[in-house]
Amino acid sequence: MALQLMTEKWTGEISVVTIGATSKNGGTRSYSIKIGGEKSLPCLFKEGTLPNKPQVAFEIFDVTPNDWPNEVIKLYGKSVNDPLEWAQMCIQDFKAQSLCIRLLGAHPDFGNKSAEEEVQLIKKLLKEIGVPLIILGSGDDAKDNLLLPAISEAAKGERCLIGSAVQDNYKTISAGVLADGHSIIAESPIDVNIAKQLNILISDMGLPLERIVMNPTIGALGYGLEYAYSIMERARLAALSGDKTVACPFICFVGQEAWRAKESKVEALPEQGIIWEALTATALIQAGADLLIMRHPKAVEKVSRYIENLMTNDKILSPK
Amino acid sequence: MNKFKVTFLPDNKIAEVAKDTTILSAALSCGVYIKSDCGGDGVCGRCKVIVKKGKVLSQPSGLINAEDRKRNAHLACITTIHSDLEIELPSESRLELALGTEGIYSESENVKSENKISSGKFFKYSPLSTKLYLELPLPSLNDTTSDLDRIFRSIRKTQDFSVAQTGLSNIRQLGELLRDSDWKVTVTLGKINDTLEVILVESGDTSNKNFGICFDIGTTTISCQLVSLSSKKILGTKAAYNKQASFGSDVITRIIYSRQEEGMEKLHSAVTETMNQMIKELTIEHKVDLNDITCVVCTGNTTMIHLLLRVDPTYIKREPYVSTANFLPVLRAYEGGIVINPRGLLFCVPGVSSYVGGDTTSGVLSSGLYKEEGLSLLIDIGTNGEICLGNKDFLAACAASAGPAFEGSGVTCGMRASTGAIQKVKINAKNFSVTYSTVGDAQPCGICGSGYIDLIASMLETGVIDKSGRIKLENHKRVRDSEAGKEFVLVFKEDSGNSKDIVINEADIENLKRAKAAIYSAVSVLVKHMNFEFNEVKKIFIAGGFGTSLNVDNAIKIGLLPDLEREKIVFIGNSALSGARQMLLSIEASKKADEIARKITYFELSVDSGYMDEYMAALFFPHTDLNRFSSAKQ
CATH class of the missing domain: 3.10.20.880 (Ubiquitin-like (UB roll))
Structure with a gap:
């Protein structure tokens, strides 16, 4: 008798979040990307459809990053000093499908740029580049409450993904995102309960759950990766079992964490950081990550190849 | 040895103490009670006093901020005396120990419970x-x-x-x-x-002058009743905060304190002082001679009974959590330091385990849980919440440390359910005006447990707070910033009974959220552990001294109680005290209590891996899993 594989029947599914609006949908993006929509656990193609493959976005800053290791910076060269140039390089030289810009320069400790300056930058980026955009605030709650609504308004109709909303500071951001037709990043500190609570709080503001992408907070390989993995797994299991309040796609800030590991900064082993970032990313894809924010073009290349193989060669995984 | 004179203002009480004594001990020695949740470890910051005159030495503490330094405030527990002093005790540091009578039962409930006994429905009269x-x-x-x-x-x-x-x-x-x-x-x-x-x-014939007293010794509140043993009538009821609160707000801190030098003596005399004062006031009010009180029944959690009898509670705290005695023989009241007739007897209601004490036994007794046909729950909401699940065939109990928030302690404007306590609240959804009712229809002075339940439910409903308990309402005269996050003003000082604004701040809400989460998750874990589902529970008895009534709908809305059909839930007031009273009046009840205590199986929550998960998920209004509270959804 042939071996019968056990298959689980899931009742829930992850919502689909679209990032970027084309002219057809009232925006100016050249295309849009879709994340989420899973009806099964990662890689278990036979238990339910996994319609959208994980996406990778390049992370860029509005100011010259001062804590990025040389290994990451050197490929970008001088373009890291100019956000537009940097963005164009990611797209043209490294085939970025989407971009994630962090407006660190608005942070009171890192330049304290005004909301108006940042609005002009975002407007310029939207005009000059066509890829879908993920926009992050400065990380300072008070500043982001001024900055993000302005950014959201400036990018109205472009269906950006804007973040991050946290439990202490979600109201102003949610209101802006809701009014201007974007989606939101809900960030929780490696805690399923808080992730869920934040989703409920945001949806209580009127922003539908289908426009929330969860940032579960992750640790890089060797720095709590397994903890992040199990939290994501728990959330995903709950979502697939029918809990709508956690049925949102995951965004994972892989580059930021991987390049903080001391193993990534060993000068004598320049490849090690790339491998560290790629490994962290692939492990998280297996945990259910839908959108990975990465830094090193070579790591992105490896991960993209991995995603391609994983999502097109499902025959290898399930013989029939 | 040099003695210094320390004057406490505004009481004008004077303590004479040796050099290097802490201000906290000096205060205690002359009957001035200062809040000290941590029991003198210098970590809670509740015991701030202002040094007006004289020299003190303080250990450095992060809890003293710039403003405190400006007004020369010190933590009383880590500040020692080095000269004659004049010390002012700010009202927020004062431990209120006032006696009150209201709030344990409302009038009608009082009569009802009396009828039950005199009609012999429960136990045969045999005091x-x-x-x-x-x-x-x-x-x-x-x-x-x-x-x-x-x-x-x-x-x-x-x-x-x-x-x-x-x-x-x-x-x-x-x-x-x-x-x-x-x-x-x-x-x-x-x-x-x-x-x-x-x-x-x-x-001569004094047979009609026979009285008994029953006590429920809670971690935060002590309540008692004076009962005529010949006529079965309840003559008077009183409640007071347990003076032991000066040595820590929970049982663990008190157990630790009991290990200090003279710690046990201090704890013992704090509780007996409170009790004796209550007895004295009752006898004066009802013209009863102390010598005619011949019997006392005490119930309370295991630690409280240990401390009353000066029995070492140390091993209650240490794994595997064993108490010295759960069943105590009949003693003389004077052995426990209780002043009634010198030859009067002291009965302690038998306990079940280290954390499920005689109060649970007497609660099960008075609620009648032990003879219910269907699966029933008894939830006693106190500083130590006790939960008992069972029916006539089995009984299982667990305890959860909820903190004193529902008893009106440890929250900014909290108070016991005595005269002037806001016990019912409603907020208008349009203009956020507040309507409320107080115990005794007096001018409002604070908020009691049932008031807090109503208040949070109403704040949620009207969007003043979000489901995580943060104040969301902006630009309104009732909302302002405070040291403990934002606060919402219920009653402005012009309308309050103590010329102070009555407020609730975000820290209070957090406190209440933790308390309700501890109770709810304990109930949920116990039910699950016994392999039942909530909907199999046929009846829920809610006990506790947090108000004269409880709005069950609101208690469910905030996630304190499981979302079950409202008619299944009965509020029975202070069931521990009722049980003790039944024992006072009937030897049969007392025998039944022994039987119940032996029958209850104790379930230790701290070793259950699911408890922490349940607790974390319950830290939300009503619960992170909204499906469990489908009737509370908008």
Whole structure:
């Protein structure tokens, strides 16, 4: 008798979040990307459809990053000093499908740029580049409450993904995102309960759950990766079992964490950081990550190849 | 050795203490009570006092901020005395120990519970101590039975039990007493197990002057009732904060404190002082002679009973959490430091384990949980929440540390359910005006447990707070910033009874959220552990001294109680005290309590891996899993 594989029947599914609006949908993006929509656990193609493959976005800053290791910076060269140039390089030289810009320069400790300056930058980026955009605030709650609504308004109709909303500071951001037709990043500190609570709080503001992408907070390989993995797994299991309040796609800030590991900064082993970032990313894809924010073009290349193989060669995984 | 004089203002009380004494101990020594949740470890920051004059030395503390330094505020527990001092005690550091009578039962409930007893619906009337009027046959040459045997003989004619004991002091005075009183005497008989003890012999007929007192000794609140043992009537009810709160707000801190030098003595005298003061006030109010109180029944959690009897509670705290004694023999009240008739008896309601004490036993007794046909729950909401699940076939109990928030302690404007406590609240959804009712319809002075439940439910409903408990309302005269996050003003000082704004701040809400999460998750884990589902529970008894009534809908809305059909839920007030009173009036009840305590299976939550998960998920209004509270959804 042939071996019968056990298959689980899931009742829930992850919502689909679209990032970027084309002219057809009232925006100016050249295309849009879709994340989420899973009806099964990662890689278990036979238990339910996994319609959208994980996406990778390049992370860029509005100011010259001062804590990025040389290994990451050197490929970008001088373009890291100019956000537009940097963005164009990611797209043209490294085939970025989407971009994630962090407006660190608005942070009171890192330049304290005004909301108006940042609005002009975002407007310029939207005009000059066509890829879908993920926009992050400065990380300072008070500043982001001024900055993000302005950014959201400036990018109205472009269906950006804007973040991050946290439990202490979600109201102003949610209101802006809701009014201007974007989606939101809900960030929780490696805690399923808080992730869920934040989703409920945001949806209580009127922003539908289908426009929330969860940032579960992750640790890089060797720095709590397994903890992040199990939290994501728990959330995903709950979502697939029918809990709508956690049925949102995951965004994972892989580059930021991987390049903080001391193993990534060993000068004598320049490849090690790339491998560290790629490994962290692939492990998280297996945990259910839908959108990975990465830094090193070579790591992105490896991960993209991995995603391609994983999502097109499902025959290898399930013989029939 | 040098003694210094420390004057506490505004009380104007003076303590004379040695150099290097802490301000906290000096205050205690002259009867000034300062808040100290951590029991003097210098970590809670509740005991700030202002040094007006004199020299002190303080250990450095992060809890003293720039403003405190400006007003010369110090933490009383880590500041020592180095000269004569003048110290001002700010109101927020003062531990209120005022006595109050309201709030344990409302009038109507009082009558109801009395009826239950006098109709004999529960237990046969047979008080633990009875007074028997005897007209003894005179001795003659034909009847030379000794005086004592003469009494025994007359007692045997009316009693089923045999007399086992008489105190020597009674016998010593017997000869003269009998002859002086013309052989007409009243004997007080105490029932101990299945024998009788002659407690007291008095001249004349005093059989209608026999009183008993029952106590529920809570970690935060002590309540008691004076009962006439001859007429079965409740004469008066009182409640007061437990003075032990000066040594820490929870049982663990107090157990740690009991290990300090003289710690046990201080804890013991704090509780007995509170109790004796309550007894004294009751006797004055109801014109009862202390000597006519012949019996006391005490219930309370295991630690409280240990401390009352000066029994070492240390091992309650240490794994595997073992108490010294759960079943205690009948004692003399004076052995526990309780001042009634010097030969009066003290019964302690048997406990189940280290964290499920006699209060649970007496709650199960008075609620009748032990004879329910269907699966029932008893939830006693107190500083130590106790939960008992069962019916006539089995009983299982667990305890959860909820903190004193629902008893009105540890929250900014909290108070016990006494006169002036806001007990019902509603917020208008349009203009956020607040309507409320207070205990005794007095001017509002604070908020009690049931008021907090209503308040949070109403704040959620009207969007003043979000489901995580943060204040969301902006740009409104009732919302402003405070040290403990934003605060919402219920009553402005113009309308309050103590010329202070009555507020709730985000830290209070957090406190209440933790308390409700501890109770709910304990209930949920116990039910799950016994392999039941919530919907199989047929009846829920809610006990606790947090108000005269409880709005069940609101308690469910905030996630304190599971979302079940409202008619299944009954609020029974202070069930521990009712149970103790039933025991006072019936030896059968007391025997039943023994049986119940032996029958309850204790379930230790701290070893259950699911408890922490449940607790974390319950830290949300009503719950992170909204499906469990489908009726509370908008």
